[in-house]
Amino acid sequence: MTGASSEESRLRAYLLGELPPEERVPVEERLLMDRDFVELLLILEEELTDGYLRGALSEQERNEFENYFLTTPARRRKLKMARVLKRYVANKRPELAPGTRTDRPSGAFRRRLVFAPIWGTALAAMLVAAVGIGIWRTVIYESTVDKGLAALRAYRRESPVEGRVSGFDWGPRNETLGDGSNDIPDRTKLDVAGRYLSDAVNTRGDADSHHALGKYYLVKGDLDAAIAQFYTALESAPKNAKLHSDLGVALLERGRLSREGSSDSLPDFAESLVHLDEALKLDPALLEALFNRALCHEHMNARSQAADDWKAYLERDGGSLWREKARRHLLDMEDDKKKTSQDKEFKESSPPTKPGMEARR
Amino acid sequence: MKRNWELTGEAFDKFLSWLHPDREEAGKKYEDIRRHLIIILNCRGCDAAEELADETINRVIRRAQQMADTYRGEPAPYFITVANNLFLEYRTKLQITSELPADFPEPDPDPDDDREYDCLDQCMEELRPANRDLVLRYYSEDKQAKIDHRKQLADEMGIGVNALRIRAHRIRLTLQECLDKCLASGPVM
Incomplete structure (x- = not known):
């Protein structure tokens, strides 16, 4: 299977449904007769599946993977297997000391213990050690996710996105002319955060680590990667309100940046709204989600819903840095509303204009 | 499709000898073709890949009775053509029985x-x-x-x-x- 790179790209395209029929047929004819080629296909299937779980696929590949590749039960079974293998390997990394290799004892090991009373003393000692480790983990130990998030928090003081990211005490982005902001981002902290959080995804691969890595990408401005990480986290934590809210922010930001107001941004806004609604359904007191939903409604020109959300937000936010921002949004919306109705009244009361007058006004 | 056609030992032997003159080699080739057809149909997004692979082979066996003596070249393209036709029939049937498109695979829930x-x-x-x-x-x-x-x-x-x-x-x-x-x-x- 040497020199297989062009073959591999073709097979990868075949697996993702990218090949046109005239290129697909020769691939299938070869697959039918060539065992090595089939083996390569199966290897690439596994690698694509692992890449999907790691969030390593591009946005387009991820869509193709979900909508084309994953449509058969056999492949969904493989995805399940890949997910559990990933978790298993993360728990049993060979470089870790035996006592800390896994957060759960192996099934076979448990079976052996049950049937071997001679291990009673050892079991007691291990239990004591486990309690000690438990105390250490909860009281003293700071996980790589915590360290990464602490570094990310220290990276800057103002939110780099328009919405509110959960768990950060940053203030809103300063948008005054001439950039009156005194927020000087510390890029070293961002790099440190990236290292810790990537490591956490590689070693733990759980919802918290994917969620945290998603925040890192969001803050960094890599919105596609952030969204991919949040979706991966949602697979194992679908009831996490903060996760839905952060995914909502990422989609909102992507929609806002892709030519605001154009039809291109509507699917992102709509998807964002679904996740923000879900976040508020799961936790109605989550202020970040309420703030983000008000913004989302505003971007979608759903003015009365946006005004309701801003009012609800102002009632609940006792005095965070974001309260003033919310108040300004509501005032601007009310000003716009007044201006629109004044314009309407003016137009209705004005005599018909001569051609060209309207344009000059 | 002639549904009243029955697979006989004689027909299967003729099919095997069309795949390869050596019976053992032909048997291996048959196993490979069946396994690979399942993989290919899976790649096409067919969730009844095994059934369609078997039906493809049945149809090829039936056709082999007439064409084994005259067909030249590798049998692979013939299998692929038959599998393609069957897959299209299958998809059409699926569209008729269900107006909705195939559901997006739900993320697997965690209980298992x-x-x-x-x-x-x-x-x-x-x-x-x-x-x-x-x-x-x-x-x-x-x-x-x-x-x-x-x-x-x-x-x-x-x-x-x-x-x-x-x-x-x-x-x-x-x-x-x-x-x-x-x-x-x-x-x-």
Whole structure:
């Protein structure tokens, strides 16, 4: 299977449904007769599946993977297997000391213990050690996710996105002319955060680590990667309100940046709204989600819903840095509303204009 | 499709000799073709891949009775054409019986996860220690670190990276089979 790179790209395209029929047929004819080629296909299937779980696929590949590749039960079974293998390997990394290799004892090991009373003393000692480790983990130990998030928090003081990211005490982005902001981002902290959080995804691969890595990408401005990480986290934590809210922010930001107001941004806004609604359904007191939903409604020109959300937000936010921002949004919306109705009244009361007058006004 | 056609031993023999003059080789070829057809149909997004693969072979056997003596070249293109036609028929039938498109696969819920984990744990215990170690090491790193790590692992084993990739894949296939069996049986003790 040497020199297989062009073959591999073709097979990868075949697996993702990218090949046109005239290129697909020769691939299938070869697959039918060539065992090595089939083996390569199966290897690439596994690698694509692992890449999907790691969030390593591009946005387009991820869509193709979900909508084309994953449509058969056999492949969904493989995805399940890949997910559990990933978790298993993360728990049993060979470089870790035996006592800390896994957060759960192996099934076979448990079976052996049950049937071997001679291990009673050892079991007691291990239990004591486990309690000690438990105390250490909860009281003293700071996980790589915590360290990464602490570094990310220290990276800057103002939110780099328009919405509110959960768990950060940053203030809103300063948008005054001439950039009156005194927020000087510390890029070293961002790099440190990236290292810790990537490591956490590689070693733990759980919802918290994917969620945290998603925040890192969001803050960094890599919105596609952030969204991919949040979706991966949602697979194992679908009831996490903060996760839905952060995914909502990422989609909102992507929609806002892709030519605001154009039809291109509507699917992102709509998807964002679904996740923000879900976040508020799961936790109605989550202020970040309420703030983000008000913004989302505003971007979608759903003015009365946006005004309701801003009012609800102002009632609940006792005095965070974001309260003033919310108040300004509501005032601007009310000003716009007044201006629109004044314009309407003016137009209705004005005599018909001569051609060209309207344009000059 | 002639549904009243019955597969006879004679017809199957003729089909095998069309695949290969040596009966043993022909048998192997037949097994490969069936397995590969299932994989191809899976790649097409067919969730009844086994049934369609068998039906494809049945149709080819039936046609082989008339054309085996005159057909020249590899049989592969013929199988692919028949499989394509069958797949199109299958898809049309599916569209008629269900107006809705195939559902997007829901993310697997977690309840089975612990059982899968226990099953995988049991399957890993059944591997030879060297293979178990290979799986743990092969899948343990990410991105660039993973590439370096696999290179180092291949060097240690005295084989190429591609050979290592194939070896890991074969062990993973064994694990998948073991996992499927374990999940189909009772709970893990």
